[in-house]
Amino acid sequence: MTSSADRLIDFVLDEAHLLDEGRFTEWLDLFTEDARYWMPAAPGQTDPKLHNSLMYEDKLLLRIRIERLTGARTYSEQPRSRCHHLLQTPRVEHLDHDRREYRLRTSFHYVETRLDRQTLYAGWASHHLVEIDGVLRIRLKRVDLVNCDAAFGNISLFM
Amino acid sequence: MGDLAKRWNGAELRALIRDNEVHRAVYTDPEIFNLEMARLFRASWAYVGHASQVPNAGDYFTTTVGAEPVVIVRRGDGGISVLINRCSHKGVRLVSEGSGNLGKFIRCPYHAWTFGTDGALQNIPLREGYDGTGFDAAEARLGLARAGAVEVYREFVFCRLNDEGIRFNDYFGESLSTLDNMVDRAPAGRLEVAGGVLRYMHQCNWKMLAENQTDTCHPMVAHESSAGTTVRIWNEQPEGTPKPMAVEQFAPFASSYKFFDNMGIRIWPNGHGHTGVSDSIHAAYSPIPGYHEAMVAAYGEERTRHILGEVRHNTVYFPNIMVKGPIQTLRVFRPLAADRTLVESWTFRLVGAPDLLFERTCMYNRLINSPASIVGHDDLEVYERAQQGLQTGFRDWVNVGRLFQTGEGTANAEVVRGTSEAQMRNQFRAWLRFMAPPQELAP
Numbered sequence: 001m002t003s004s005a006d007r008l009i010d011f012v013l014d015e016a017h018l019l020d021e022g023r024f025t026e027w028l029d030l031f032t033e034d035a036r037y038w039m040p041a042a043p044g045q046t047d048p049k050l051h052n053s054l055m056y057e058d059k060l061l062l063r064i065r066i067e068r069l070t071g072a073r074t075y076s077e078q079p080r081s082r083c084h085h086l087l088q089t090p091r092v093e094h095l096d097h098d099r100r101e102y103r104l105r106t107s108f109h110y111v112e113t114r115l116d117r118q119t120l121y122a123g124w125a126s127h128h129l130v131e132i133d134g135v136l137r138i139r140l141k142r143v144d145l146v147n148c149d150a151a152f153g154n155i156s157l158f159m
Numbered sequence: 160m161g162d163l164a165k166r167w168n169g170a171e172l173r174a175l176i177r178d179n180e181v182h183r184a185v186y187t188d189p190e191i192f193n194l195e196m197a198r199l200f201r202a203s204w205a206y207v208g209h210a211s212q213v214p215n216a217g218d219y220f221t222t223t224v225g226a227e228p229v230v231i232v233r234r235g236d237g238g239i240s241v242l243i244n245r246c247s248h249k250g251v252r253l254v255s256e257g258s259g260n261l262g263k264f265i266r267c268p269y270h271a272w273t274f275g276t277d278g279a280l281q282n283i284p285l286r287e288g289y290d291g292t293g294f295d296a297a298e299a300r301l302g303l304a305r306a307g308a309v310e311v312y313r314e315f316v317f318c319r320l321n322d323e324g325i326r327f328n329d330y331f332g333e334s335l336s337t338l339d340n341m342v343d344r345a346p347a348g349r350l351e352v353a354g355g356v357l358r359y360m361h362q363c364n365w366k367m368l369a370e371n372q373t374d375t376c377h378p379m380v381a382h383e384s385s386a387g388t389t390v391r392i393w394n395e396q397p398e399g400t401p402k403p404m405a406v407e408q409f410a411p412f413a414s415s416y417k418f419f420d421n422m423g424i425r426i427w428p429n430g431h432g433h434t435g436v437s438d439s440i441h442a443a444y445s446p447i448p449g450y451h452e453a454m455v456a457a458y459g460e461e462r463t464r465h466i467l468g469e470v471r472h473n474t475v476y477f478p479n480i481m482v483k484g485p486i487q488t489l490r491v492f493r494p495l496a497a498d499r500t501l502v503e504s505w506t507f508r509l510v511g512a513p514d515l516l517f518e519r520t521c522m523y524n525r526l527i528n529s530p531a532s533i534v535g536h537d538d539l540e541v542y543e544r545a546q547q548g549l550q551t552g553f554r555d556w557v558n559v560g561r562l563f564q565t566g567e568g569t570a571n572a573e574v575v576r577g578t579s580e581a582q583m584r585n586q587f588r589a590w591l592r593f594m595a596p597p598q599e600l601a602p
Contacts, residue, residue, distance in 0.1 A: 041355055052357050064385075067391075
């Protein structure tokens with residue numbers, strides 16, 4: 001089964017929906033075992049390793065992050081942060097049916113809130129998807145903030 | 160400012176700092192903050208950047224020293240100027256925030272007055288319009304204000320804003336050994352700023368960050384959530400799983416009180432000091448292939464062992480930077496207001512070392528110092544709670560008395576137990592010294 005554009009777009013929309021509902025463990029299951037979640041710290045950044053990034057995490061680090069959120073002594077998440085994604089319709093930028101690899105770009109406004117503070121972030125997400133045994137998975141999610149080089153307070157959840 | 164200067168004499172300031180307690184106003188009072196900008200950050204030596212950020216003539220970057228906006232520029236003669244970023248004509252911020260190349264002179268975007276890279280006024284359009292107007296006696300004729308003194312130490316650029324005051328070597332003394340060690344870790348004997356910078360906004364007083372750097376009784380508590388979770392998840396992995404670099408970096412934050420107590424703290428005069436005298440959370444990282452060989456080729460076995468045997472954890476250079484030699488990071492705690500601090504975390508490449516070492520540096524910076532860092536989230540939460548808590552009028556004092564000993568701080572390079580708050584007290588002794596009104600400042 002190959003992936004139609006609609007199926008890919010729905011996947012990206014559903015992914016954000018899991019985050020907005022705080023279903024982080026289910027969200028993490030969307031990623032391949034060798035996946036990365038990357039938030040560059042410089043516009044147009046090409047190197048995730050030999051340059052500073054806001055985040056560049058594998059599945060283990062993402063799991064630590066997610067399990068930490070509910071820890072009894074995770075004071076920075078008491079009370080918990082919440083988030084909301086407002087997405088433009090994802091655009092399919094690359095379809096390789098032979099290799100079952102797909103790339104989408106999605107513009108977003110993202111809001112993170114905790115207590116009375118609310119912060120708005122804007123940018124675009126790039127999803128590198130791969131279909132394995134008929135199931136779509138994320139191999140790379142890259143999040144580019146339009147002001148990625150600005151000074152931020154806590155970025156606590158996932159964009 | 161005139162009234163402030165009269166009001167806050169040495170005796171009044173000393174009333175805020177006891178041997179083992181600090182008055183909450185020192186963290187919360189905007190008047191004290193303004194006084195810090197006017198006195199402390201002008202009389203002390205501030206780190207402004209690294210010479211590798213301005214390799215060529217005309218290269219510049221901007222930063223602040225206390226509340227003063229400054230531009231650091233490489234002159235044609237190879238020297239480095241630290242200039243106040245304010246046109247002498249109408250007061251316009253001359254150079255945009257950031258970095259770039261100015262060419263041979265600095266041109267104001269408003270009326271095209273130009274200044275040399277040494278700050279001297281060069282040209283004014285229609286200059287004859289000032290003939291006979293008393294311009295020679297006007298302040299504008301002086302060009303850009305500059306730092307009173309600039310010192311480039313092994314490519315680290317420091318300045319003292321005041322024209323007169325303590326000399327660089329007297330101010331830092333033996334504490335420069337941490338910078339020496341960081342530079343010596345490069346097989347080529349020099350560092351480069353690389354990989355950009357992480358910028359993290361904190362709604363708390365800058366001194367909370369400076370104190371936290373040698374606070375060894377908080378990691379196992381505040382970071383239980385991040386490092387503790389890491390250790391728990393790591394222990395669930397099948398035996399024999401190779402330990403990732405990220406786990407090597409996170410896990411030691413969960414070390415015991417005994418571990419931190421044993422690692423020791425060394426304190427130097429003028430508020431400088433470091434944790435990690437005999438051991439540290441950076442001591443047990445896996446070797447980087449090719450690095451040791453490159454070091455031995457450059458320095459020989461014995462010197463290499465000496466250089467890499469130094470495991471210093473956090474070195475605080477008073478007032479507002481922290482250096483990690485074994486990790487090659489430098490953090491600047493830039494004061495913006497009594498309750499607002501911008502933390503910049505810089506990374507350095509050891510020239511001649513394998514890329515993997517710089518990858519480790521960037522990973523550490525990202526895992527610990529990014530606005531998305533879970534360790535950073537732990538710390539910022541407690542800083543901001545402290546800033547809020549200190550607003551209460553029902554308690555006035557912050558305790559810094561752990562393992563206080565009468566007469567401490569009189570010896571140079573004194574080594575104390577790792578869980579002592581002696582370095583925090585050392586910073587407050589320096590704070591009092593450099594907050595004193597100019598007429599009371601010791602030479």
